Amino acid sequence: MSGRPGQYLEKRRRRYYAVLEVPKDLRKTLGKARFIQSLKTDSLALAERLKWPVINAWKLQIERARTGNESTLALLEELERKYEGGESGYDPEHGHFKFTSQDLQSDHMGLMLEAENVPEHVRQAAGVVLSGKSLLAKHIEQFANRGNVTDEAKASRLRILKTLVSRFPFAEDVRVQDLAEWVEVELIEGRGLARGTVRNYAVQWRNYWEWLQTRHGLTLQNPFSKGLFSDLQQLATAPVQRQVWEPEEYWNLLSKLDEDEPLHALIQVAAHTGLRRQAIFSLRIEDVLEDRFLIQKRKFETTSREFPIHSAILPLVERLKAASDGEWLFPVNGDDERFAHNMGERFRVYKNGLGYPPEKTFHSFRHTVATQLHKAQVAPHVVDLLLGWSVKGGSTGLRVYTKADFPAMQQAIEKVKY
Incomplete structure (x- = not known):
């Protein structure tokens, strides 16, 4: 059930607004007594559907304020444990997701993620729970600890993987052209890493991606696979011609x-x-x-x-x-x-x-x-x-x-x- 008609809604000057009261014990922490955001429509039927992504974003903030949770992975684990993901529903009254696949389209997700003051780790966790995105950082500890390796080797794996996931939080974000620009501008030019070092990093990233495909069902094409990986190596070896600032x-x-x-x-x-x-x-x-x-x-x-x-x-x-x-x-x-x-x-x-x-x-x-x-x-x-x-x-x-x-x-x- 999506709740009674008009729940979490107010109409002002022929426009509908999503509203949510902040629990009294958290008002000082969040600095407000209620959330309010325009849904930019005068249609009640459309407003009823558009309100849920916004309301859910606010509920994530309230959850964060109550638990003090600042970690994307910890919050994600908490959400996945507490809620049923995807199409199995979210009932705001009982704490379960109630979305159809249509509700999860980018326009509606955009409304949720644009809600005011949503912290980055909440956006990332919401992206996983609400849209099925693959958070790359989720399994790096498990990958780094696999096999009979030294503590030094584990630390090296983690450092290399964290370099990737800090720039590309979701697997869906990783595209070869973006990788090439990031490698050239940020890693080689900005951080001063040697090209050989970056190529070694890319080998570890490729192995992690293949492991995610095998062990955790990642279905996206590996951007570090043989053909694309060669393209990346070539792009990382041939510097992009930079323009000067006039x-x-x-x-x-x-x-x-x-x-x-x-x-x-x-x-x-x-x-x-x-x-x-x-x-x-x-x-x-x-x-x-x-x-x-x-x-x-x-x-x-x-x-x-x-x-x-x-x-x-x-x-x-x-x-x-x-x-x-x-x-x-x-x-x-x-x-x-x-x-x-x-x-x-x-x-x-x-x-x-x-x-x-x-x-x-x-x-x-x-x-x-x-x-x-x-x-x-x-x-x-x-x-x-x-x-x-x-x-x-x-x-x-x-x-x-x-x-x-x-x-x-x-x-x-x-x-x-x-």
């Missing part, structure tokens, strides 16, 4: 962001340094001197060096230093790779929303700085020193940084203009 595009990116937003500052620093995202987030307060950054050698930086701070961002750097209440220039733990990844995703979604093509990425700021320096006829070895290419295997491989190079680097970086 000055008017740079200013457009900034104009749509609040000045206090971390992404606003991140774009400015990247555009005037060409530093990789993780290198920027790894700057400690003690690494920021009056006119230079001290870049430490890390897995994404091949050499330690001093980097001149462009005059255009000196005031910004001073503000960041003044606002910092800890060890790092940016308000994060500089060793937290997930934050750097999330900021990269934030930038990707933001620039896509402005209509910029896939060829324009965060890493394109690095290409933009290099292009401007070359156009300004800066000596190649100075370009190499600025971009950290001054080691064997870099663009020239001729020399390493010495303090005597700093004045030339300082003059060169000022030629970058927007």
